[in-house]
Amino acid sequence: MLTRFLAFCALAAAETCVNGTECEEVDFLSYAAKEDFPRRKRRFRRHHGYGYRPCKSAERPSLAEGPVPCTYSKTYAYPATVVQEDSGGVAQMESRCDSAGEDYVNNQCEATCIINSNSQGYDYNKWDAVKACPYPAGATEFPIVSNQEQCMQLYDNFTALGEAVDITWNGEVYRTGIGHGALIGVRGNCLTIRYNGKNAVIFQVDIRSWSLEITQKTYLYLTDNENPGGFCWIPEVEIVNCLDIPGMPSSL
Known part of the structure; x- marks a missing residue:
């Protein structure tokens, strides 16, 4: 009882x-x-080092956390009235990670994100600055972007570096790309992705999701040319200041 x-x-x-x-x-x-x-499925498995984080409307980006196993916030919104995540199909992540024997997290605050294929949806010729920065109030807080014009300038500066090209940053090589976000990222943020001993730096142009979809040439670089569809590949991610990326302007 x-x-x-x-x-x-x-x-x-x-x-x-x-x-x-x-x-x-x-x-x-x-x-x-x-x-x-006896037959209850273990839905909320946790990756080593994970814990349930507070899900507060006031949570803000931080540079201090460093790279962490990929999760995304289901609650963080910016601008405050805009939903910047989509958890549709998250059961696919659970199924793939269960099959692989990988621990994951999925609760009402956050869920694990895994590298996923995207049918070339984030190749650069499919996006422009207006599509990447759709909100007049500005798409991002990080760095401080107060309006849509600044966000679009940031996007144009980033894409001018080149699609799926290598840049050297702090002694390591990063492959450029665009795509989905992670953690509490919103459109206009930049993040790094580390998997398989390789790095990418991504300009977020779309939602956060369990499905971490990015430029095709870039994810194939991370996965040694293997299609990630069907697998549970959990990278390490970190939100970074776009203006710290080599080749970007020092200010807007």
Whole structure:
């Protein structure tokens, strides 16, 4: 009886983290006997080093975290009225990572993001500055971009570096690209992706998603020319200041 009661409490607690509220880790199920849940799928597996982060509407970008296993926020919005993530199809991530035996996270605050193929959807000739920066209030806070014009200037500066070209930054090589975001990134942010001992630097032009889709030539570089579709490949990611990237202007 006690174990069933604790299990009920755990399910109720799972409903407390929604859009701008606290998401605290409460592991009531650890007290329940396993025989009470003989066929229950383990939905919310956590990668080593993960923990449930607070999901607050006031969370902001930070340079201090360093590279971390890829997750994306389901709640962070900027501008405040704009939803900048899409969790549609996240069950595919769970299925792929379950099949691979990889730990992942998926709760109402955040979920794991994995490298995914994109049918050339983020080749540079498919995007321009207006499409990459659709919001008049500005697409990003990081660095401080106060209007759409500055965001578009930032995009034009980045794409002028070249599509899927190598740049040397802090003694390492990075392959350029555009695509989806991670962590609490929004359109107009830049992020680095590290996988398989290789690096990419990406200008975010679209939503955050479990499906970390980027320029095709760039993800093939990271994956040694293997198509990531169907696999659970979790890279390390970090939001970076676009203006720190070699070849970018020092200010807007």
